Amino acid sequence: VLTQSPAALSLSPGDRATLSCKSSQGVGRDRLAWFQQRPGQAPRLLIYDVVNRASGIPDRFVGSGSGTEFALTISSLEPEDSAVYYCQHYTTYPYTFGQGTKVEIK
Amino acid sequence: QVQLMQSGPEVKKPGASVKVSCQASGYTFTSHGINWVRQAPGQGPEWLGWVTGYNGNTRYADKYRGRLTLTADASTNTAYMELTSLQLDDTAIYYCARRTGLFDSRGYSVDTFGFWGQGTKVTVS
Numbered sequence: 001v002l003t004q005s006p007a008a009l010s011l012s013p014g015d016r017a018t019l020s021c022k023s024s025q026g027v028g029r030d031r032l033a034w035f036q037q038r039p040g041q042a043p044r045l046l047i048y049d050v051v052n053r054a055s056g057i058p059d060r061f062v063g064s065g066s067g068t069e070f071a072l073t074i075s076s077l078e079p080e081d082s083a084v085y086y087c088q089h090y091t092t093y094p095y096t097f098g099q100g101t102k103v104e105i106k
Numbered sequence: 107q108v109q110l111m112q113s114g115p116e117v118k119k120p121g122a123s124v125k126v127s128c129q130a131s132g133y134t135f136t137s138h139g140i141n142w143v144r145q146a147p148g149q150g151p152e153w154l155g156w157v158t159g160y161n162g163n164t165r166y167a168d169k170y171r172g173r174l175t176l177t178a179d180a181s182t183n184t185a186y187m188e189l190t191s192l193q194l195d196d197t198a199i200y201y202c203a204r205r206t207g208l209f210d211s212r213g214y215s216v217d218t219f220g221f222w223g224q225g226t227k228v229t230v231s
Contacts, residue, residue: 029210033218035151042201042222043151049210054220086150090218094167095141097150 002087004098012106017074019101021087026067028091034063034072035086037100043086047072079105108132110140110202110223117229123190126226128202130183135159138205140185141219142176144198151201157185192230199225 001024011017021032030050035043045054047063050070060075074081082105087098113127128140139158143151155166157176164176175188185202206220 029214031218035219042225043219044222045206045218045220048206048208048216048218048220054206088151088218093153093156093165095153095218097152099150 002089002096002098004085004087004101006101007099008102008104010104010106011077013077013079015077017077017081017103019072019074019085019103021065021070021072021098023068023070023089027070027089030066031089031091032063032065032070033088033090034061035088035097036081036083037086038083046085074103077103077105081105108204108207108221110204110221112200112202112223112226115227115229117231118192120193120230122192122230123188124192124228125186125188126200126202126228128185128187128223130159130185130204133204133207135178135183136180138207140176140178141203141205142185142187143201143203143219145201145225146195146198149198154187154200159183159185189228192228194230197228197230199227201225 003022005020032050034047037043051063062073084100084102086100109131111129136159141156142154145151157164157178178185202223203219204221205217208216
């Protein structure tokens with residue numbers, strides 16, 4: 001089970017956001033990803049293998065962590081970062097997602 | 107470029123079945139499997155299962171085993187998801203998704219979902 005916190009954040013442009021994802025058991029081989037989902041869109045891969053940015057993802061998105069505790073940091077929020085963010089493990093099936101953190105830009 | 111194009115929205119009665127298609131383009135269909143993920147209103151995504159484009163092998167989430175059938179047709183580069191005995195709480199957006207195609211430093215495939223279809227809204231009412 002992946003537990004994300006906080007459930008929601010409301011921040012201003014330029015602020016730093018830190019999203020947490022805790023796993024009920026260790027995530028093998030660093031198979032932890034982060035997705036961004038804007039309203040009405042499919043999820044978009046941001047980070048894979050804990051720390052690697054997917055193609056075209058700005059460097060303000062930084063993944064970190066190990067074992068059972070992981071984080072996504074958005075270093076300087078832009079208006080277009082308003083979205084729900086999900087973590088996912090993909091060590092073995094069934095791949096599971098967290099319940100998400102909603103980031104609102106004031 | 108990799109594209110996954112899904113069929114249109116569906117409205118079904120409780121007890122009915124639904125079949126959603128996902129047509130792939132921009133890559134060799136038999137080289138990658140297709141995952142199916144659903145997202146109920148206000149909820150996080152939920153993995154349903156996987157079908158290989160190579161020989162049709164499948165894996166299912168335990169919760170849907172017996173009610174879910176995934177198939178793949180390599181002649182048309184299309185994967186299908188059929189869910190039977192629909193209930194009200196099957197109302198969701200259903201996505202197909204493909205792995206990244208990347209490999210890590212140890213040579214293992216990075217199997218998270220790098221490519222997604224646009225989603226198909228299934229309403230059970």
